[in-house]
Amino acid sequence: MCKAFGKHEVLKGVDLDIERGKVNVILGGSGAGKSVLVKHFMLLLRADKGGVWVDGTNVFELGPKELTGFRRKFGMVFQFAALFDSLTVEDNCAFPLREHTSKSQSEIADIVADRLEALGLAGTQKKFPGELSGGMRKRVGLARALVLQPEILIYDEPTTGLDPIATLNVDEMIMSTAERFKVTSVVISHYMASVFRIAQRVSMLRDGLIVACGSPDDFLHSSDEYVHTFVSTAGVTGGASPRQEEEETRPR
Amino acid sequence: MAGSDSQGAPEELSLRQAIMEGVRQAFAPATGMLETVGGHVLLGLKAFAWLPRRPFRAGTYVEAMEYIGFGSLPIVLLVGLFTGMVTALQSVHVFRIFGFDHIVGGTTGVSIAAELGPVLTSLMLAGRVGAGIATELGTMRISEQIDALESMAVDPIQYLVLPRIVAGALMTPILVLLFFIIGMGGAYLVAVTQMGGDEGQFILNFKLMVDFVEVTKGLIKGCIFGFTVALIGCYYGYNASGGGRGVGIATTKAVVTSSVSVLVLDYFVTEVLLVIFPVGH
Numbered sequence: 320m321c322k323a324f325g326k327h328e329v330l331k332g333v334d335l336d337i338e339r340g341k342v343n344v345i346l347g348g349s350g351a352g353k354s355v356l357v358k359h360f361m362l363l364l365r366a367d368k369g370g371v372w373v374d375g376t377n378v379f380e381l382g383p384k385e386l387t388g389f390r391r392k393f394g395m396v397f398q399f400a401a402l403f404d405s406l407t408v409e410d411n412c413a414f415p416l417r418e419h420t421s422k423s424q425s426e427i428a429d430i431v432a433d434r435l436e437a438l439g440l441a442g443t444q445k446k447f448p449g450e451l452s453g454g455m456r457k458r459v460g461l462a463r464a465l466v467l468q469p470e471i472l473i474y475d476e477p478t479t480g481l482d483p484i485a486t487l488n489v490d491e492m493i494m495s496t497a498e499r500f501k502v503t504s505v506v507i508s509h510y511m512a513s514v515f516r517i518a519q520r521v522s523m524l525r526d527g528l529i530v531a532c533g534s535p536d537d538f539l540h541s542s543d544e545y546v547h548t549f550v551s552t553a554g555v556t557g558g559a560s561p562r563q564e565e566e567e568t569r570p571r
Numbered sequence: 572m573a574g575s576d577s578q579g580a581p582e583e584l585s586l587r588q589a590i591m592e593g594v595r596q597a598f599a600p601a602t603g604m605l606e607t608v609g610g611h612v613l614l615g616l617k618a619f620a621w622l623p624r625r626p627f628r629a630g631t632y633v634e635a636m637e638y639i640g641f642g643s644l645p646i647v648l649l650v651g652l653f654t655g656m657v658t659a660l661q662s663v664h665v666f667r668i669f670g671f672d673h674i675v676g677g678t679t680g681v682s683i684a685a686e687l688g689p690v691l692t693s694l695m696l697a698g699r700v701g702a703g704i705a706t707e708l709g710t711m712r713i714s715e716q717i718d719a720l721e722s723m724a725v726d727p728i729q730y731l732v733l734p735r736i737v738a739g740a741l742m743t744p745i746l747v748l749l750f751f752i753i754g755m756g757g758a759y760l761v762a763v764t765q766m767g768g769d770e771g772q773f774i775l776n777f778k779l780m781v782d783f784v785e786v787t788k789g790l791i792k793g794c795i796f797g798f799t800v801a802l803i804g805c806y807y808g809y810n811a812s813g814g815g816r817g818v819g820i821a822t823t824k825a826v827v828t829s830s831v832s833v834l835v836l837d838y839f840v841t842e843v844l845l846v847i848f849p850v851g852h
Contacts, residue, residue: 386724401714419723
């Protein structure tokens with residue numbers, strides 16, 4: 320897939336597979352084009368060349384009506400949550416349900432309350448986004464993305480601007496959401512500690528191309544100079560990642 | 572020789588490129604303006620293509636009408652009152668020289684109904700509504716709220732643009748009518764109460780010169796200008812980029828463009844209306 324904005328080529332032939340049911344992290348430096356890449360997945364941007372295939376369908380060939388149904392497979396958690404300022408937390412979360420289902424107001428309120436409670440946000444229904452902390456806004460963004468039970472969840476830099484404890488909470492939220500709701504997760508990040516906590520598969524974007532792809536352990540022991548520099552400067556050392564350790568010790 | 576030939580080719584190419592670049596730059600303002608006008612037309616067409624399609628979301632229309640109509644009421648009434656007062660004041664002083672001050676009710680009525688009402692109301696809306704829409708949509712664009720709408724399979728043009736331009740086209744004529752009513756009230760206060768003019772003559776000349784057609788002309792203008800102001804606000808807000816500075820630029824452009832557009836359109840719409848409703852009908 321190729322994408323340019325004017326003369327600036329952002330994606331120069333990206334070739335990437337996303338594994339179903341796993342937490343897939345797309346890693347890359349600032350301005351590498353990670354957000355641009357994932358916005359193509361649900362056709363928020365249209366590539367100049369190439370395509371995105373989801374369940375055998377090329378997204379770019381979908382008509383307007385098919386696209387509406389297709390987008391319901393996705394949930395997206397934006398970098399700064401992108402909550403609607405004029406709506407309360409409850410109305411933000413209820414928005415997709417009111418738009419796409421014929422559920423009653425009480426059913427919608429129950430679903431919203433359930434999702435908010437699952438994410439530790441019980442009692443915030445009547446608050447406006449401006450009254451919430453950064454971490455809470457991200458969780459509300461996730462609750463909104465989850466109400467329609469999407470198959471694929473995209474997180475655009477979910478830990479940007481958060482303190483280490485809030486970052487840890489968001490990481491745990493991503494992992495527990497993946498497990499509880501059985502969704503395929505695509506996470507954009509450049510925070511190595513986060514990446515190694517949550518990732519089951521990591522892909523690195525550099526200069527508009529995917530330069531490395533594999534398990535977190537593959538990245539820790541990569542011989543690629545750029546990957547090695549990226550990992551080592553973040554202070555992440557060898558050994559199995561916490562996520563990998565967890566998977567290895569989990570009873571089968 | 573071969574060497575000089577091989578060196579000459581790239582020079583010729585760069586010269587051609589330089590000429591093309593010069594031509595492109597010379598026509599850049601014209602092509603840029605065409606692109607902007609085309610962008611407005613496309614946005615308007617895309618929005619109206621959604622008009623007969625579900626879901627209709629009546630609430631978004633009511634909200635936009637409340638913001639554009641009810642929200643603009645105080646400023647429009649205030650400007651209308653003082654416009655009527657000052658028009659009558661000037662008219663009485665000038666017409667009195669020729670002994671025609673009894674026709675002030677009629678002349679002020681025609682001025683406000685067909686010209687001052689729609690133009691000043693629309694200029695007020697350009698400042699208040701055009702800026703408000705551009706800022707709101709621009710902020711939604713840069714904070715990814717518009718992307719969020721799309722990601723939730725909601726078309727942002729149907730959800731954000733259509734209600735605002737429909738509300739602009741429907742509410743502005745109502746504001747123009749209210750501007751006219753309060754403006755005539757102000758004119759009466761000055762011409763009759765303050766300047767001692769004859770009440771009967773004021774009302775008689777008003778009835779003679781201001782008929783349904785004059786008021787309709789103003790309402791038609793209000794509809795066109797209201798649509799234009801809302802569309803321009805939506806266009807610049809929807810296409811905003813570059814953070815807070817980008818929103819500021821979008822807002823400024825929306826206000827300037829919609830104000831100028833109202834004044835330019837006023838001439839052409841008046842020409843057309845004079846053909847449809849000739850003077851002395």
